[in-house]
Amino acid sequence: MDSQFVWKDEFNIGVDVIDKEHKRLFKIINKLLAFGEEEKKSQWACQEGIKYFKEHAMKHFEDEEKYMQSINYKELETHRHIHNDFRKKILPVLEEELERTNYAPDAVDHFLGVCTGWLIGHTLTEDRAITGEGISKWVNLLPEEEHKAMEKVIKQLLYDMFQLESQVISETYGGERFGKGVYYRLVYGTENEGENWEIILVFEEKLLVNTVGKVMGLQTNKLDSMLINASRYTARQFVGRVREQLPDTGMQEVKEENLLTYEQFQAVFEKEKPQVSLLFDTGEGYFSYCVIAPHLLESGVGTPIEAENALSEIEQYLMKREEEPKPKILVVDDSMTMRQGMKELLGKDYVISLVSSGMAAIRALTLDKPDLILLDYEMPVCDGRQVLEMIRSEEEFVDLPVIFLTGRTDQESVRKVIGLKPAGYLSKYLKPEDIKKKIDKYFEVNKL
DSSP states (O other): OOOOOOOOGGGOOSOHHHHHHHHHHHHHHHHHHHHHHOTTSOHHHHHHHHHHHHHHHHHHHHHHHHHHHHTTOTTHHHHHHHHHHIIIIIHHHHHHHHHHTTSOHHHHHHHHHHHHHHHHHHIIIIIHHTTTOGGGGGTTOOGGGHHHHHHHHHHHHHHHHHOOOOEEEESBOOOOOOSSEEEEEEEEEOSSTTOEEEEEEEEEHHHHHHTHHHHTTOSOSSOOHHHHHHHHHHHHHHHHHHHTTSOOOOOOSEEEEEEEOHHHHHHHHHHOOOSEEEEEEOSSSEEEEEEEOSSOSOTTSSOOOOTTTHHHHHHHHHHHHHSOOOOEEEEEOSOHHHHHHHHHHHTTTSEEEEESSHHHHHHHHHHSOOSEEEEOSOOSSSOHHHHHHHHHHSGGGTTOOEEEEESOOOHHHHHHHGGGOOSEEEETTSOHHHHHHHHHHHHHHSOO
16 A cells, blocks of 8 residues: 555644654554555564554553643543543454454554544544644534534534535435445444434545545545545544534444445435434535434444454455446436335346435436436426426536436427437336336446
8 A cells, every 4th residue: 555644734733742742653654554565574573563653652642641631631531531442442452453364464454544543533633622722612502503513513623634615515415325425334322222323424435535545645546445444533533523512412432333335324314314414515525424313223234343344344345336336327206106116126226316306306416417317207396397407407417318207108298398308208107127128228228
């Protein structure tokens, strides 16, 4: 992996003794990265380097805690708890994996990815809070402003951590696909047994490459296992800071984490509407922050990532993303029965997105352009002809294929839309297998 951990000015928190030690930790990580890339370096050198990193990190944590105590930092115990989580939970698991695999390259990459992600997140959130900078300014927001406050918190965090001037483009994000996404789920326990809070973060792939990837000095625009691991632990720190701004919810430790497919993520939105569902345009890619609580998801949405299976789960996740992509079809119909029927009929061979109105269709295809739209002709407020007019009014969608799926195939209806160049008409009264055959035939003739 051709990468270097890049020190940036925003990592400085303004406390000289802490900033110097952070720089030193970053340099150690870079040496370990170099060891991993040079076959001539012995396993012993890698072992000694990791041992040195651990010892130095432990000493730094102690010194940082002493400094916080000297200034009567009110969040000292919280900060110490986060340090202990890294000392007593994360590092021991990573060390055990290294020893179990005899310092295999994948295990070393896993170690470095996790440590890098933890350092990025911790330095840009908890450590900055020591001096009262960044997100801490939002602590005293009033409860009735919770929703707007969360928007502000997330926007401020995106700026503090990555210098991204983001804007909210939807306060009711409905789970629409945008670009090539990474769907990361964290489950937190509560004081009440059986109840969970779930946080889902959705990153457009290029956003991770342009933020965490740049900090790591990646020379590629492609996700790999180290970037995924670094992103996981950066995301944990991100969520931790956002959680501090929520009212007392009884949220406790992380119980489970998953990397979801889009279909698994979409199932969440079909089952329950999140309490918070925000979509941001960061300028470097889209980002969504979703909160669901409590106990809204059934088991089985994805394989939990545990210490024992983290490497294999991430490798499988990356392999799935490299599979030949299925054609994308957007189904626009005000009938839930019709939408679900089309998803069941076509979902095995195509990526299906469902919307119930013309305006939702415009938003969906703007976020993620489909390969084909199946459009109902008769819908309230804005019918199929008007929707197609709006689609054709945008230069980007002038040639986007649209097939009317409708109960109306009379000559007058056809005449009204012929100038808008639909790709065809399908009667809702056809047998499902005949509709499927015609869709398959369309893609055979019009190969992507």
